[in-house]
């Protein structure tokens with residue numbers, strides 16, 4: 615399913631990351647990041663980023679199996695050889711609408727963001743859903759997913775145009 619997300623690294627006041635095409639919700643990509651950080655990198659988020667963000671500059675079609683830069687089906691296509699960067703400084707009209715979930719990985723903690731609608735028509739931004747510590751027990755991904763969906767829905771309810779006019 616094409617729920618888009620990004621794996622990001624903190625940068626300045628915000629973050630910058632790579633594009634992820636599929637399964638971007640917490641029970642998909644979120645859980646997968648957690649699993650890799652623990653099973654391959656002993657809880658070291660930065661080591662994870664070096665391997666799965668920096669070494670795959672074009673992003674992932676299906677994380678962590680099929681990237682746009684190395685998988686033969688995609689690597690042959692010149693338009694997928696450039697870095698696909700998603701960052702917190704991008705135009706809020708468009709990008710957060712398409713990149714629903716953001717996973718900001720720091721050495722010991724992951725911050726999870728979800729896009730939500732702003733009061734202005736057709737404008738979106740991201741809000742912080744939760745932070746998970748890599749030293750903690752594995753969180754309940756379905757609960758995080760529901761919390762993000764609820765936050766997004768509540769923002770939409772609050773901001774939608776009133777019927778009484």
Ligand SMILES: [Zn+2]
Pocket residue numbers: 669670671672681682683684685
């Ligand atoms: Zn790659």
